[in-house]
Amino acid sequence: MSGLGHISQDWEPVVIRKKAHNAAAKKDEKAVNAARRAGADIDTVKKHNAATNKAASSSTSLNTKRLDEDTENLAHDRVPTELKKAIMQARMDKKLTQSQLAQIINEKPQVIQEYESGKAIPNQQIISKLERALGAKLRGKK
Numbered sequence: 260m261s262g263l264g265h266i267s268q269d270w271e272p273v274v275i276r277k278k279a280h281n282a283a284a285k286k287d288e289k290a291v292n293a294a295r296r297a298g299a300d301i302d303t304v305k306k307h308n309a310a311t312n313k314a315a316s317s318s319t320s321l322n323t324k325r326l327d328e329d330t331e332n333l334a335h336d337r338v339p340t341e342l343k344k345a346i347m348q349a350r351m352d353k354k355l356t357q358s359q360l361a362q363i364i365n366e367k368p369q370v371i372q373e374y375e376s377g378k379a380i381p382n383q384q385i386i387s388k389l390e391r392a393l394g395a396k397l398r399g400k401k
Contacts (some may be wrong), residue, residue, distance in 0.1 A: 310321055338377045342386070347375050349393035364388040 294301055350360050350371075357375065358368040366385060373379035374389070390397050 335380045338374050338379050338381055340377065342381070343375055344376050345395065345397045346371075346389060346393070349395040349397070350375075351387075352395075353393060359391060360389075363392045 291301060350357070353360075355363070357371040361368040361371045364385070366388070370385065372378065374385070386397055
């Protein structure tokens with residue numbers, strides 16, 4: 260350390276400031292009031308649909324009205340009674356359980372239950388599989 264002379268350190272304070280105020284910060288009530296007191300011109304603009312979610316709800320009333328006026332019956336077709344009885348009778352004649360018949364046509368037992376109870380929505384592919392497996396004509400009896 261000798262021979263270097265007197266070393267002094269610079270202990271000036273370093274101040275780190277936040278970013279300059281953005282436009283939103285200038286619009287707060289304090290800034291507006293300060294500008295009024297200073298006599299500056301203040302321009303206020305009301306934005307159309309500001310702070311509302313009009314985009315999501317504007318078309319809702321139109322859809323609601325259309326739905327209210329719609330009187331169409333939108334129920335799915337169900338398995339007709341004749342088809343239910345024909346499937347059950349053909350299955351009983353072959354001495355098959357619902358689960359055995361389902362296994363033969365590669366469907367779940369629940370599918371056969373729904374067809375026989377009339378809850379299923381008719382699918383022509385499944386009906387044709389049933390016709391082949393049971394060896395009976397299930398369609399075209401109307």
